[in-house]
Amino acid sequence: xxxxxxxxxxxxxxxxxxxxxxxxxxxxxxxxxxxxxxxxxxxxxxxxxxxxxxxxxxxxxxxxxxxxxxxxxxxxxxxxxxxxxxxxxxxxxxxxxxxxxxxxxxxxxxxxxxxxxxxxxxxxxxxxxxxxxxxxxxxxxxxxxxxxxxxxxxxxxxxxxxxxxxxxxxxxxxxxxxxxxxxxxxxxxxxxxxxxxxxxxxxxxxxxxxxxxxxxxxxxxxxxxxxxxxxxxxxxxxxxxxxxxxxxxxxxxxxxxxxxxxxxxxxxx
Ligand SMILES: Nc1nc2c(c(=O)[nH]1)N[C@H]1C(S)=C(S)[C@@H](COP(=O)(O)O)O[C@H]1N2
Ligand SMILES: [Mo]
Numbered sequence: 001x002x003x004x005x006x007x008x009x010x011x012x013x014x015x016x017x018x019x020x021x022x023x024x025x026x027x028x029x030x031x032x033x034x035x036x037x038x039x040x041x042x043x044x045x046x047x048x049x050x051x052x053x054x055x056x057x058x059x060x061x062x063x064x065x066x067x068x069x070x071x072x073x074x075x076x077x078x079x080x081x082x083x084x085x086x087x088x089x090x091x092x093x094x095x096x097x098x099x100x101x102x103x104x105x106x107x108x109x110x111x112x113x114x115x116x117x118x119x120x121x122x123x124x125x126x127x128x129x130x131x132x133x134x135x136x137x138x139x140x141x142x143x144x145x146x147x148x149x150x151x152x153x154x155x156x157x158x159x160x161x162x163x164x165x166x167x168x169x170x171x172x173x174x175x176x177x178x179x180x181x182x183x184x185x186x187x188x189x190x191x192x193x194x195x196x197x198x199x200x201x202x203x204x205x206x207x208x209x210x211x212x213x214x215x216x217x218x219x220x221x222x223x224x225x226x227x228x229x230x231x232x233x234x235x236x237x238x239x240x241x242x243x244x245x246x247x248x249x250x251x252x253x254x255x256x257x258x259x260x261x262x263x264x265x266x267x268x269x
Contacts, residue, residue: 024097029104029188030122036105043106044117044260046187052260053194054111055213057146057153057166069193071152074214077198083143083219086134093198097184100124104188105181110243110257110269112207112236117260121202122185127176129218135172139220142175144168144201144212162228168212169225169239170203179204182215207241245269 053065058072079096082088101124110116130142148165150156156164174180181202184191191197196213203210209229219225229237235250245255245268256266 024094026098026102028122028185028190030102030185032104032106032120036107038106038108038118041108041118042259044119048261049117049119049186050192050194052115054208055194055196056155056159056162057148057164057214058155058194060155060158066192066194068154072149072193072197072214073152074193074198077216079199079215080217081129081133081219082217083221084136084139085220086136087132089133093184096124096129096182096199100128100182102184104185107179107181107202107204109202109204109208109211112209112241112249112254114249114252114254114257114269115260115263116257116269119186120188121181121183122188123181123183123202125178126180126182126201127178129182130176133218133220135220138222140172141221141224142170142172143217143219143221143225144170144215145217145219146212147214147216163226163231164228166212166228167225168201168210168227168229169221170210171224172220174203174206205243207237207243209237210241243269 051066052062054062055065058065058068077093078090079093080088080090102122103124104120104122106118106120108116108118144167146166148156170180182199183202184199186192186195191200199215200213201211201215224239227239230239243254248254254269257269258264258266
């Protein structure tokens with residue numbers, strides 16, 4: 001009797017693990033949404049974009065990041081959604097892909113350092129996940145947290161004074177905006193590690209640092225949360241950080257930018 005039960009429990013545990021390791025049943029590429037095409041802009045080159053990354057947990061060298069993500073484990077990957085909400089949850093990325101309305105959208109993406117790219121993201125609107133969690137009336141902001149893995153992220157020890165983990169935040173209305181994406185892929189494929197696998201946020205009207213990578217936690221909070229970049233340099237990387245050509249960065253103009261693959265040509269922002 002006891003052995004039989006043990007056998008049953010063992011099988012159940014094995015099955016649970018097998019399910020967790022299973023692929024999402026929905027597959028890339030997902031259909032591109034017509035309203036989010038940018039026909040007047042040239043799509044950035046996939047390889048260029050994949051070898052020029054800001055992901056300080058791995059390196060401050062943009063051409064280095066993609067070579068340093070080898071140890072980073074992204075499967076299984078649970079996101080915790082919690083804080084001031086009625087329905088906190090922990091959900092695996094594969095389940096998100098299977099249950100959320102996945103689509104592809106082409107966005108222009110502008111780093112505060114004045115380079116930009118035009119890329120097709122795959123994902124779903126963040127508001128769909130927020131609606132599931134049912135935030136309480138007191139929830140005025142959403143806070144996001146990146147994974148923190150000392151043994152898998154070689155850049156962390158090089159910046160010991162940084163307030164890790166990487167965190168970001170949005171006002172609730174910004175998080176609920178239909179342009180704000182939870183992205184699990186780029187160029188019609190699952191997100192490469194250097195772009196923030198397996199799941200990141202994309203906020204196209206804000207500077208790139210708001211688009212936090214490799215998210216493990218989404219939290220509803222009452223007060224404007226501290227963010228890594230704002231804590232380090234509030235004048236340079238303020239919480240709001242809307243792309244605005246008329247507001248210069250303290251150390252450079254934001255009126256123009258260069259697009260990945262075209263470093264010598266400045267275009268208007
Ligand atoms: N966790 C984490 N997220 C991050 C960053 C980072 O260093 N760590 N860099 C940000 C910045 S400054 C930019 S411009 C974009 C770059 O995204 P990409 O490398 O996919 O182009 O990621 C953002 N998200
Ligand atoms: Mo950036």
